[in-house]
Amino acid sequence: MRNLILSLIPVMALFSLTGCQKETTSHNEEVVPALLQQKAFNSNLAYELVESLTVEVGPRLAGSEKDPIAVEWAIKQLTSLNFDRVYKEPVQVPVWQRGDAKASITSPYPQPLVITALGGSIGTPPDGIIASIARFDSLGSLEKATPEEVSGKIVFIDQLTERHKTSKGYVKSAAARLHGASVAAHKGALAVINRTVGTSQNRIAQTGMVKYQDGINKIPAVAISSPDAELINAMLRRSNDVKIKLHLSSKSMGFTTSFNVIAEVTGSNKPEEIVLISAHLDSWDEGTGASDDGAGIAIVTAAAKLIQDLPTKPARTVRVVLYAAEEVGYFGARAYAKEHQAELDKHYIAAESDFGAAPVYQIDFGINNANFAEVIQLVQPMTGNGIALGNNSSTGGPDVSFLHKKGVPVASLRQDGTDYFDYHHSPNDTLDKIDPEALQQNVAAYAQFAYLMAQSEFDLRPITAD
Amino acid sequence: MRNLILSLIPVMALFSLTGCQKETTSHNEEVVPALLQQKAFNSNLAYELVESLTVEVGPRLAGSEKDPIAVEWAIKQLTSLNFDRVYKEPVQVPVWQRGDAKASITSPYPQPLVITALGGSIGTPPDGIIASIARFDSLGSLEKATPEEVSGKIVFIDQLTERHKTSKGYVKSAAARLHGASVAAHKGALAVINRTVGTSQNRIAQTGMVKYQDGINKIPAVAISSPDAELINAMLRRSNDVKIKLHLSSKSMGFTTSFNVIAEVTGSNKPEEIVLISAHLDSWDEGTGASDDGAGIAIVTAAAKLIQDLPTKPARTVRVVLYAAEEVGYFGARAYAKEHQAELDKHYIAAESDFGAAPVYQIDFGINNANFAEVIQLVQPMTGNGIALGNNSSTGGPDVSFLHKKGVPVASLRQDGTDYFDYHHSPNDTLDKIDPEALQQNVAAYAQFAYLMAQSEFDLRPITAD
Incomplete structure (x- = not known):
């Protein structure tokens, strides 16, 4: 009982503070x-x-x-x-360990890219990877691609993240980040670049996990910012052979x-x-x-x-x-x-x-x-x-x-x-x-x-x- | 005359397009x-x-x-x-050449910083510089400082850029970026860190020139983003000895x-x-x-x-x-x-x-x-x-x-x-x-x-x- 009375003191204080004159009640599910x-x-x-x-x-x-x-x-x-x-x-x-991550377009118009390694990614060989891009607008499109379209290339998954009050936009594009590497590797890709899973136009790439599927070759996986994705797209409108150099020293250590x-x-x-x-x-x-x-x-x-x-x-x-x-x-x-x-x-x-x-x-x-x-x-x-x-x-x-x-x-x-x-x-x-x-x-x-x-x-x- | 008539054709087209019925005029300063x-x-x-x-x-x-x-x-x-x-x-x-720029807080709480080299900056020695911070809220405050407050330290000029329709906010804080290095070096500082000259809360540091004054020792000069400036300030509220490690390989080449x-x-x-x-x-x-x-x-x-x-x-x-x-x-x-x-x-x-x-x-x-x-x-x-x-x-x-x-x-x-x-x-x-x-x-x-x-x-x- 002592406890009950003590417990009501702040409640009474509350009501006096708010000027409410109704009787204090022991119905804690309302007043507490x-x-x-x-x-x-x-x-x-x-x-x-x-x-x-x-x-x-x-x-x-x-x-x-x-x-x-x-x-x-x-x-x-x-x-x-x-x-x-x-x-x-x-x-x-x-x-x-994240290590260093660097990428640039080497052809048709050399430009540096703003990237970040995806969590859990393996690194590239020490000299990096240079290869042509195969672009897909979504994980679904990549899944439908033939190995001939992808093999020996760096896959670019240009999947947009929709802005919503809930996480439903994120959930869709995050799937491309999680699974893109294994889907691409299964068709012979050398690396995967995901458009940032995010809704900003800032030139900042967003990280997050890549999930390598058992039994499929692991390939390096990075994200690029939205402006960088748009830069690559602008080059792809001019040339069907856009080449990228990627260097990543990420590694897993048990x-x-x-x-x-x-x-x-x-x-x-x-x-x-x-x-x-x-x-x-x-x-x-x-x-x-x-x-x-x-x-x-x-x-x-x-x-x-x-x-x-x-x-x-x-x-x-x-x-x-x-x-x-x-x-x-x-x-x-x-x-x-x-x-x-x-x-x-x-x-x-x-x-x-x-x-x-x-x-x-x-x-x-x-x-x-x-x-x-x-x-x-x-x-x-x-x-x-x-x-x-x-x-x-x-x-x-x-x-x-x-x-x-x-x-x-x-x-x-x-x-x-x-x-x-x-x-x-x-x-x-x-x-x-x-x-x-x-x-x-x-x-x-x-x-x-x-x-x-x-x-x-x-x-x-x-x-x-x- | 032929040219004049030709020149009026588009003007007439303009007025017919806009449905204006008034007579075309040769008063080119209005219609052109x-x-x-x-x-x-x-x-x-x-x-x-x-x-x-x-x-x-x-x-x-x-x-x-x-x-x-x-x-x-x-x-x-x-x-x-x-x-x-x-x-x-x-x-x-x-x-x-910009080279690489890296900085981190080493004490009291180690954290990486997002920085960029200021244009024209010299580099640090190959092993970098580690020193305590001396913070000033503006170039004016730094100018009033004694050499004892600054000597052997990395000067942090935490000058905010005001948001205006005109450039007047920029002009004030850009002065701190331009002249901070020489003012600090004159009092014996080892390097200078400027709060980014910009109005964004993005974790991106903005570059721009540093202007070394003749006859004063050149010291490395970098900018940090606004969130990084606020991080340093939060540490300075906890400790009067915040140490930073700075590594910069910038150099001028004629x-x-x-x-x-x-x-x-x-x-x-x-x-x-x-x-x-x-x-x-x-x-x-x-x-x-x-x-x-x-x-x-x-x-x-x-x-x-x-x-x-x-x-x-x-x-x-x-x-x-x-x-x-x-x-x-x-x-x-x-x-x-x-x-x-x-x-x-x-x-x-x-x-x-x-x-x-x-x-x-x-x-x-x-x-x-x-x-x-x-x-x-x-x-x-x-x-x-x-x-x-x-x-x-x-x-x-x-x-x-x-x-x-x-x-x-x-x-x-x-x-x-x-x-x-x-x-x-x-x-x-x-x-x-x-x-x-x-x-x-x-x-x-x-x-x-x-x-x-x-x-x-x-x-x-x-x-x-x-």
Whole structure:
């Protein structure tokens, strides 16, 4: 009872602050979310976290020398925030060195190109590769090409990334980046050049993984910026033999140990049941990993901290997971799903923040259809934070999808990604692109979500198949 | 007479096209500008020229292997456009090699930096320089510093570039880029890092000249992007000893011969008198020189071509000058002023286009005050192209100022430069940043200006001192 009274003090303060005269209520599912929202908008914690991470760690490619520094940073921050538990779990992650990447058009009109190596790419021979270009406007067109069109050439996949609020434009062009090398190599190509997977006209190429298919020869894979793609196209309009020289010293160097870093707010009543909110600790190596995924780390950490600081903890445990090695193939998420297999049935719901720092505009679930209508009503307080109540078609984000595949209910707090792919996976992913106020809105959203889920009395399982 | 009648045919066509029923007039100063404007907006010539230059030549640093290719391109284009005269004049230009430029913060938090060598910079010793930073918020602050604050350090001039419609923001911060190295070296600095002279938050550093003062030790000079400047500042808030490692292999290698390329539309009545419209043929080496100054080349060339194609040529000669080596110190403009010294008194007026491709919003003059009111009325037809009639305070652009200093009347067709310094002097100066319609508006403006000046009966001299 003492706890209940204590828990109402900030709520009463809230209502007196807002001048509302209605009676305070013990219906925490209404008043605590409002309180969390107000506290989120009064706190700079998330911004301070992403600022600290980008300045004191910066780029933190999985398996690089910055990887353990990022882990150490996370442990230190979570510990200093006084979470009930802070721990880490080992993850084997690949080691890849970017090296140098240079390319130029050598014919018909010599010009340098702005490129970047794709993650995981092999290098060229030390003297580089010079070959004619075979251009395709999409991965689909390349798939239809004959070996004669491609063999001995550098394949140029000129696939545009459409600008959308969701990730649907990215998903399509990222497939060309992931699979282009193996599709091209299977037909005898020497290397592959992808038009940047992004929506900007900046002369900056965006990195991201290439996925070599087993049994197919590996070939070097790079991205070029949009203006460079347009330059090549202008030359192809003048000549059907555009030659490119490519030099890449990238290489893979086995595996090393990194860690998933985890913090918990212990549940007051059902501590063994888990509401999981997550992000990934690694980043690409050319920016400072501000939007991807410093923002996500900051959002879920600051959200959990608001719950940690509540006078009365919610029933379930709120677990923050900062995954290792997402960018290079979801190694942390896979390891988590394996390591926690025995308690996956105790994972009440899972969500992740990995789409930058723009505002959340909608919440979707991936739970049992029968209870969806009631659960979506339960998160109705989130509408006060500008969030629409969505659908039940979520499969979770990239990391959380590994839990969803094993039956864990998920939610997606949809962020406006209209500009996200302007900077994504590029040197331009820096702190200045983050709007502190939008970050606060995200913190409020995740705090409200985690609190309401940790208090929910609905059954979310079995999840309804897609 | 036959020519006069022929010359009226398109004018009559113009009026019939626009449905105007008023009688055609022989008052060419009214109808020809309208005709030129219509023809400019119906022509893609300027866009085709800048596309050709950026694709077939691309970056064309003065003195580089691309310099003669640019000259050859210009001669070929101007010849194929059937100007009355096309010729070139030799100019001695400096040779500078950019080499490699790398920098990183080594302490307190190691991070790579995005930098570019400033034009003309010397290199570092082969092993680079590691030193602590001494930060100044402006060139003025650096000037006030004691040698003790600076000696043995890498000076960081964190001067912001203000965004304005005019170049006034640029002019201030460019002074820090030009003179920072010598001011810092005079107090014992080892190197200088300038915050990029530009208005963008892109993680791209912008180049531009450094001007070493005679008698002062030369030190390496680089620019860093705005996000990198902010990263250094974030570290300086945490530590008063931020160390940077800088490696630069830039070097100067004497002089070589380039050319001013010139084309003329011979005047019908006073062919020895010259209306000069100009731009510069060289560019920086990291973009493709689209806005700076491919646009200017395209604008003045296409404008002159409209006049070349008039059935009756205007009285004076319209001379297009494409200067060599503007970026590296106005070598072409200086050479032109010297080479043409004997006929400078026959230069009726001079103007240049070197501010990108955004629309012209105002015309200013630098002529005799006594006739200004009448001359500004003479160009009244330009208001139909969206151009305001301005003042008499122009001193010409960077290249034309050398003529103005010798008494040649000048005009400035002011373009909206609000976004110009986002891309200026960077890899981002590419064709896609140019709006074809704005380019047409510029062509119309220069064609109208050149025609009206070539027909003018006013005396513009002696120019009124500033």
